[in-house]
Amino acid sequence: MKKLVLLRRISQALFLGLFVYILWSTTYPLGGGISPRILFNLDPALMIFTAVSERLLLPGLVFAFLMIGATFILGRFFCGWVCPLGTVIDAFGSLRKKNARDLSWLNNRRLKNIKYVFLGIFFLLAVAGFQAVWVMDPVVTAARVVSLNVIPAVTFAADRGFVWLIQRFGLYGGFYDFYRGLKAGVLGVRIVFFANALITFIYFLVIGFLSLVVARLWCRALCPLGALYSLVALFSRLERKVDACNGCGLCRRNCRMGAIREEGDYDKGECVLCMDCVYDCPTGKTRFAFKGAAVPALAAPAAGSKGMTRRSFLWLMASSFLSLGGRWAPAARRRVIRPPGAVEEAGFLNTCVRCGNCMKVCVTNGLQPVMLESGWQGLWTPRLVPEIGYCEYNCTLCGQVCPTGAIPRLSREAKKQVRMGLARVDRSLCLAWAHNEPCIVCEEHCPVADKAIKLDIVRVHGRDVSRPVVDRALCIGCGICQNKCPVSPERAIRVEAFVP
């Protein structure tokens, strides 16, 4: 009975379930009970690098340091017991042949050092004024897949299934009511689509399949969060202790992180406390226990990882040198419509961690991931696509779920004043301008109380035609006019990013 392994699996399943639940409930009334911000506030790599790159003191840092504190005590428990991506990678890994040998030509030690290079690069970039850890951070990677791929696919399939059943068998009674109840509920069937979401999924698949090559290859070789935790875990209180070793090497061969050396010695920073070795040991004398008070806290890591301390010293030197030089932050041009209240473009690219919360929560599905429309640094940042959905006038949800304040939390009244873009009437397409047809669907939908779309009433061929004219002073660029414009394929009124 592998009690500890079972416990770990339960913990992994629970946290993965919780992760999906929180993201699933990141939808209109936000009635999930747990703020989706917390998922990313608990990620020190994201929070610290964002704070450093923007020279900001983010309130969420408290949670990040809490996790670091916990790692000082327990080691890399996050990677082995909590991390949603780690859990999925483990699931992928279970597809792997049990006796598949790890690569002999790739030195295990070299493999695990790669991630420190990534961590170093991301840290240096942050010091220089660029937050780029979103590229590889495991929590946002998992969140993007869940929010942009899994939930849309599952809800779409469920919805189609229900619709098919209802229409095919004429179940317009209680069954239809049940479906409506589901749809209306917090965890309801709500169909959303995200442009180019396949790319996030492919990225995720690559990460997953990496673990078929070498167990947990992502975690041991690439993950920057894992690298950060492993640096902290060197000092952890919880340790692996081998009371008796017969040198069989079973634990070393089976270790998913490649953390175990000869003679029961192990690499503390690599251990994710998966507890496999406790049960692999034929002598049954392997255990995890807290350090005795007598052992000096710093003695063990100094002996165990000489190379690492030198490396981190070098990084520190380099980074402090750069920080003296200040921050290189060129002004970025805003080329896409950002969510309401989004900070200026360069700062937005830094503070946005690409977690996908705003897109998931957007009530009209109008917030979509950007590919390269806002430059290569803008990948997966949110943009409003009025063609798909407009910005709901009274809605402030995206600001409420943003973990780093890239989209500030605004009161309803403040949000209504925020300008995202500017609408322009295309007079060569507009029914009223080009064809003298009365239409004014745009004016009708304009949510600004005094109407940002005014009507020019002109007498043409003996009848009055109301032609829409945008009031630049009032237009907030919510995009509802473009969304509802009946002219197709190109809308006769279009919203473009507001550049002050």
Place this chain on the structure above:
Amino acid sequence: MEKFLYNLETFLKTQMNRKGFLKVCCAVLLAFITGNQLLKAAFAKSEDSSGRPKKGLKGLHDIVAVKGGDPYQNTVKAVEQMGGIGRFVKKGDVVVVKPNMAWDRTPRQAANTDPMVVAALVELCYKAGAKRVNVFDIPCNEDRPVYEHSGIAAAAKEKGAFVYFADHWNVVKAKFSYNSSMEGWPVLRDAVVCDTFINVPVLKHHGYTKLTLSMKNLMGVCSGKRGLIHLDIGTKLVDMTDFINPDLTVIDATRVLLRNGPSGGNESDVQAFNTVIAATDPTLADVYACSLVKIDPAEIPYLKAAMARGVGRSDLTQADVLEVQA
């Protein structure tokens, strides 16, 4: 990696014989056919419908307008003066109460029907023995915030109504016996397949049609690209009214948005009229509502079209109008 490369190489080097090739082809073809059939079944075509039958129900009066401080009591009184809800709702009926629930606005901003008017009607229907009262609309803003902020969902649910979001797949195709530009338009199935349809619009300003009234409110049961209804709106809305045939029209003129309609937003644009109008003839109801805000019905495209085609009555002087104080 070695293993992976080895497997890859083995796979690529495996020779395929004719039988194997044919097998693969057949499997792919079969998968395509079944997939296609499944998709076809999943995206089923909607059935045709020629609309609700004309019941020709009449009240005791042509129009009842009740003025008073409480919209709930006004509604109850108006229906009572029409001869009671029993004239329109029979035991075991499925009733649709269709409010104007289009905008993400609060009741005080008067862009939607007053929740109390809807609640009163729902309660009356259940008292008359209705099996089920459905309350829905296709809003112009996003449905979830609209249902919540308009206050209608909560008020109607409290009285036991089924309040749900309209499904755009659950539609019928409108068929007309005459030539109509609404031919084939997707209309919510639930609005057509019901025993009683009570139209509960709100009287308010509209930038294009001058006023939003009962006929305009029927745009709320139309799916599809509704912006196109605005082209030749008069004819289209009269056709829609003819298609739906509301049995009873209750116009909420409790708080009337007089400017910047139909979405409004300024409470200063709102004036309290504290009136609820009940009528069986939608045209007549709309014409009477026009007289409240002193607008010539001929200026309103759909009333102009209705008058030109002789749909419903439009002469208030000939009508039996009862005005009461609650």
